[in-house]
Amino acid sequence: MPDLVTHGFAAWLLVRPQRWRRVRLLFFLGTFLPDIISRPIYILFPHWQGYTVAMHTPLFALLCGLLAAEFMTPDLRRCARLAISAGILLHFGLDLMQSHLGDGYYWFFPFSWRSYELGWFWPEATVVWVPLWLAIITTAEAVLAWRGRHSAA
Template identity: 30%
Template sequence: MPNTLAHLGVAGLATRSIITAAGLKWVYIGALIPDLPWMIQRIVRIIIPDINLYDLRLYVIVQSTLFLGLILSIAFASLSKEHNKTFLILSFGCLIHLLLDSLQEKWAGSVILFAPFNWETFSLGLFWPESFPTYALTFFGLFYIIFLFRKGIQEPLNLEVKNLRRRVLFIFMLLVYFILPLFLLSQPLEANSHFVKTLKNVDERPGKYFECDRRSFACRRRHRVERN
């Protein structure tokens, strides 16, 4: 998927073109929401090394959908004085993030836009990670952040944290965000999202097609040391 710089730049340009007074901090938060589950996943794997990786992947797949992104957007927006406007900014950021992801060809990493009604992955696959569009989006994002850095720092978040009802709503929606995926794991499994169903059925998977994310790797020669 396009990197964080690309997402921040595109989200900033797109969101502020429609919502001209959108605060950059909220724009950037919205652009990062779909990636939060993947970031948390890495921490979980360190803290709980014996966790079932297939179930963890299903959990993260659910959390990274637009549906769960909107739930987390409600949670964050509840702490803002302009909660309706902030929700629009955050939700639009989630949508832009996922649409941008869908433009890039990524094995076993397509996005899910229409959950919980449809769990099929969506991908346009217009360019590869190491192609010119990816680099162009990255440099654009870097330029955008640097150009608006001072403005982004100076703009306040306008939080409303003293309101009890807002705090209760924040905690409730946060709990929904983390608990609801536990009841939806079967949906991406049946849809074979990220080929988890294929890989999980160990006895039946030989000869079946699957994809996995491409990773950089190094080959090392193993030398056998013989002692006389």
């Protein structure tokens, strides 16, 4: 996986426009969800990997995302399902670009055990870009906040 900051930066780029304000947090939830539900289990119980590998698959993440959307108020559920699912798709879109020494991710689990990835970068390669992503986000948000304050006055 690219690191969570890189996932968050990609999500921020997509949902930063004001028209996405209503679903922004749900989209972020979807973007982080595949790693939130799988990584703690992988880290705490590495010897269970044969059993837990399915937790970082599109089907499992989408099911968890749809379950999470059910906790929203009825008027928000449809929107939440779409936003969370879109965030999950963005997450796996970035993961697809990676390279692994062994098998990559099982995109079509439980229908297939074939793994596939584009191999454009190693999972740790994005970490060196984290300071740049954070600088861009904080600078852009500061500029936008400053503009908002000065245009309202």
